[in-house]
Every structure is written in C-alpha cells, then in structure tokens.
Amino acid sequence: MGGVRRTPQRTAVLETLGRCREFVSAQELHALLAGGGSAVGLTTVYRALRALDRAGLVDVVRDETGERLYLRRPTDEHRHYLICRRCGRSQPVDARDVEAWAERLGETTGFAELEHTLELSGVCRPCRRPTAATPNGAADAGR
Amino acid sequence: MGGVRRTPQRTAVLETLGRCREFVSAQELHALLAGGGSAVGLTTVYRALRALDRAGLVDVVRDETGERLYLRRPTDEHRHYLICRRCGRSQPVDARDVEAWAERLGETTGFAELEHTLELSGVCRPCRRPTAATPNGAADAGR
DNA sequence: ACACTAGATGAAAATGATTGTCAAGACCGA
DNA sequence: TCGGTCTTGACAATCATTTTCATCTAGTGT
Secondary structure (H helix, E strand, O other): OOOOOOOHHHHHHHHHHHHOOOOEEHHHHHHHHHHOOOOOOHHHHHHHHHHHHHOOOEEEEEOOOOOEEEEEOOOOOOOEEEEEOOOOOEEEEOOHHHHHHHHHHHHHHOOEEEEEEEEEEEEOHHHOOOOOOOOOOOOOOOO | OOOOOOOHHHHHHHHHHHHOOOOEEHHHHHHHHHHOOOOOOHHHHHHHHHHHHHOOOEEEEEOOOOOEEEEEOOOOOOOEEEEEOOOOOEEEEOOHHHHHHHHHHHHHHOOEEEEEEEEEEEEOOHHHOOOOOOOOOOOOOOO
C-alpha cells in the first residue's frame, strides 16, 4: 500500500508543465495536453496538480478571479512571484525578509502552524507602453 | 449623474456588516440580513460589498477555497490579518515592514502599479487546546 | 507468467460562489 | 409633481473545481 503509481497521464502532466515557462491554469494545461496529442482527462489534470502541490513540486498562485495557476518549481524551496497583470509574465522575488517576518509572527501572536500566501502583481516595463497620444487615459481606471 | 444613492438596502448591509466582529462571506451576510428581518437580495449584497471594497471601507481576504470574506475596516488604512483556521478568529497584524518591502519592490523590479495581497493563517492558542471538556462555549464553531 | 487489488482514470453530473440580465421600483433634483 | 437615472432582485448563466462511479491498470506477491 501507500503507493503513488507512475502512469502515462501523470508523466504527461509533469512533462508538459515542465515545458511551461509561465504560470498556467489547470484548464490551460488540459488544453495543452489535448493539443499535444496526449489527451488526459480534466479530472486527472486537477488531481495530478493537487498531488504535485502537496508534494511541493509546484508553486501555486491565484489570479484576481481566484483561479489557481501552477508553475513547476525550479528550486526546492518556497517562492513568491511578481506577476504582470497585462502579459502574465512572472518573476521570482527575494522574499526572505517576508519569510523571516512571517516566522516571527508565530512568536508574537501565539498562533501556531502559520501559513502564508503572498500574491504580488504589477505592470512590467515592456507592458508599460508609452501611450504618448492619450493625455490622462493611462491613469488607473481599472479595479 | 455620478451619484451614489443612500438606500435602505445599502444601509442594512453596512450596518449588519458593522456588527460582525469577524470576517463574513457575502452569503453569510445575506443570510444574516434575511434572519434579521431586513431581506436584501443576494445580488444586491454582492454589489454593495463590491462597492464598499472599491471605496476602501472593508478589508477583503480569501479563504482556502477562494471565497471572499469581508470585514468592515476599523481604520482607514490597508491592513493584513492573521486568521485562525479552526475558529475563524482574526487578528490584525503590524505589517508595516512588509508594506515597505513591497513598495521597494517596485524600484528593484521595474514593475509599476504594484499590488499585493497577503493571506496569513494559523491556529490560535485557544484552539490548540486538545479537546478538553469542551471549554469552547464562546468560540463559535461555525466557520 | 498470472492473479489480485489498491490506485488511477475519465465522462458526466454536482457544487457553489460570483456575475449577467432585465423588467420593475425607488430616489432626488428641477 | 415629474422624469430620468440609479437601484433592486429573481432568475439564469458562468466557470473553476470537486464528486461520483464504473472501469481500467500498475505493480506486488506468488
């Protein structure tokens, strides 16, 4: 018992996810798999991603709609990313200060088993088009 | 044009929300309103909460399922909360260090219009008591 | 090789929060 | 009072994610 089987589906999921250089949703991954010839059921994709998450092999973020996005984790440690709201490009950030701060929180608050999620977003430099023609149109109209 | 009307429904939402000492979901708030005699449509509750969010009058967090939870903001500045996964109790934390860190991030990464959300959770001290003779009379088990 | 079984698959249906629709109603200035 | 704009709310639609459940399979023990 206690076995985690190696199956073609899981192999395909992990492999395809490994080829993605940016965060992808389960739905996108499912479409990618279907397009790539190796059709894997949507349910299986979800299950595989959940397993990978539990195993600590992927980083997970939630976009503004709450949808989960996955990226195969390059290193074996917990990371945070700054993601562009326009193009979706992600960039890992050095969050050691925050990690230390969060850890200290346990001592000062009396809370145990602390967990934290940190979502960072912005607009990356390339996406910040000059918009010279529009006077004040560039002001933050959104959200 | 451009007017935000004062209506009984919005008053009821804001008032009921103000009476909640912990984060509540839109659905819970809707039920509370119904139970309290002032029935407000679920759609209206959602719209009111979104408006309050935009106006900066409430703090919003997302629980592990992605559901949005609201709490009327006591002060007028952006806050972060540490929330107990067992009883739902919330406790504001001093996150000025993180705020400063996040602000600095804009300079070092070249990203603009930075936004961040930070979800902190743990198990509060009262909840850590190993199932004694049910000492949690006050601690609402709900959510 | 063979049988066996805990694990794994996936199509379809269920879940559940949130949003869109749109006709009917309410607020408020003129 | 009048009228147009804002608001409301029942209902349907959306959509990611989970459940269900019948069927299949990887991998161990024999």
